[in-house]
Amino acid sequence: MKIQQNYTNDINLKIKRRRWVNVGAIYLILLIFSILFMGTFLFGAISSLKDNPSSWPPTLKTEQLSPKNWIGAYTLAQQGGGGGFFGALKSGHEVSFQITYKYPMGARIVPPQVIVPKRFKGSGRAALELDREFVTDFVKIKPVEEISRTTVKNSTQVSYKIAIINSSQKDFNELPLDLLVPYKVDFLSATLSPNRIERLGMVQSWNNLVSGVIPYIFHNHFRVFNENYSRTTGKRLFATWIYNSFFITIIKVLTTLMFASMAGYALARLKFFGRNYLFVLILFSMMIPGQVTFISNYLVLRDGIFGLTKLFGGGSLLNTFTGLIISGLVGASAVFIMKQFFEGLPREMEESARIDGASTYQIFSKIMLPLAKPALGALTILTFQGVWNEFFWPLVIITSPMDKFTLTIGLLSFKETYASGAFDWGPILAGAIISALPIIILFIVFQRYFVEGASFSGIKG
Structure with a gap:
């Protein structure tokens, strides 16, 4: 009897171990898939902080x-004189920092040459500000002061103090700096690491010594906001593109939720002539690729919806937000999702409401619609993601001026602004990461509804 009990305990222990091994294997597989899917995004997010994202070999380490x-x-x-998080160089303030170099044994110790360069704001449209004032014309560079000198093995380490004072009555938002040292003199450390080390280590460059913590970390992200603006209106284009995308996306999400919920409920619950034929027509429209109806949709907007807009004093709907919104008020897939969800709800609730004297509209708005929160949450995420990332159709409809561009079309212009010739990939990566943030935040907020809606939308009662 005791032997049988020991044997049973061994079997149970093996079953538990095998169960834990299976669970561990499943979690390991999920972890690998999450790294594969999210690894590229995280690498891009970290690379967008770098001064040179295309540096080789690629690494996750960044000075920022x-x-x-x-x-x-x-x-x-x-x-x-500014805040620690958002800095500035104000009148009468002095900025000083320390830097350490390693000189070869026997080499002549020469202090670095300090230069405050005339540097334009990157390679974007702000680089065309030829009439701007440069900080180098108003600051005074104090003589370089040697702080310490130590001998280490076959080299000499020398630390210097560099001070720059704004002796003018003007305030500036930036203080660029270049330090020049002789050949074979190695940079070791500084109060703030340089953004670039060039010319075989002879030049150390800082974009802005007084930027503050936040602009220092998110340097490329600030650039996409500050370096792109409209020459005609003076508006900052990147912020305008974000506003346009939010405006169009929110309106399309609201119209999709409204029309899809009403149409889905009507197809699922109301009995009227041709209901099944109408549903088949909706399914058929889902099977037609968008490229097939592209030209016809374009001609409809060009003629103002078969000329109807001319009756109200309007004209073509091309190059307008109205045309972009009207062409996508609701999608067939959204109606299908809502119909499937409503069919999965029990009819007893509607029958009880009708006995109590509720009308069809009251049943829909006060009973069925609150129960449809999971499906509406899933539909919100899918619609928001689709409209926010839509590229080809807005590219054709919205052509000019750049103030009307959505964010996806605006990012396309970065190819000419930063990539062509300059190979300045930092702002392009920063813009792409910023454009992905709303989708990530929306999914985190509505993920519970998304999972419930995805599971319920395929259930039929």
Whole structure:
């Protein structure tokens, strides 16, 4: 009897171990898939912080995520008279920092040459500001002060203090800096790590010593907002593109939820002549690729919906938000999702409401629609994602001016602004990451409804 009990315990233990091994294997597979799907996004997000995202070999290490540099950026920004998180160089303030070099044994110790360059704001449209004032014309560079000198093995390490004072009555948002040292003199450390080391290590460059912590970390993200603006209206284009995308997306989401829920409920619950034929027609429209109806839709908008807009004093709907919105008020797939969900709800609730004297509209608005939150949540995510990322149709409809562009079309213009010739990939990556954030935030907020809606939409009662 005891032997039988021990044997049973061994079997149960093996079953538990095998169960835990299976669970561990499943979690490992899910982890690998999450790394494969999210790894590229995370790598792009980190690379968007780098000064040179195309540096080789690719690495996740970046100076912008170093706590040491955060402290340095905060300290220098405060010295400039601004806040530690958002800095500036104000009148009468002095900015000083330390830097250490390694000189070869026997080499002549020469302090670095300090230059405040005339530097334009990147390679975007802001680089055309030829009439702007440069900080180099108003600041004074103090003589370089040697702080310490130590001998280590076959080299000499020398630390310097570099100070720059704004002796003018003007305030500036940036303080670029270049340091020149002789050949074979190696840079070791500084209060704030340089953005670039060029010319075989002889030049160390800083984009802005007094930027503050936030602009230092998100340098490329600030560039896409500040370097792209309209020459005609003066508006910042990137912020305008985001507003246009939100405006169009929110309107299309609201119209889709309204029309799809009403049409889905009518097809699922109401009895009228031709209901099944209408549903078949909706299914058939889902099978037709968008490329087939592209030309016809374009001609309809060009002629103002068969000329009806001319009756109200309008004209063509091309190059207007109205045409872009009308062409996508609701989709057949949205109606299908809502119909399937409503069919999965029990009819007893409607019958009880009718006995109590509720009308069809009251049943729909007060009973069925609140129960449809999972499907509406899933539909919100799918519609928002589809409209927000829509590219080809807005590219054809909206042509000019650039103030009317959506974010996806605006990002296309970055190819000419930053990529062609300049190979400045930082702002392009930053713009792509910013465009993905609303989708991620929306999915995090509505993920519970998305999972419930995806599971319920295929159930039929």
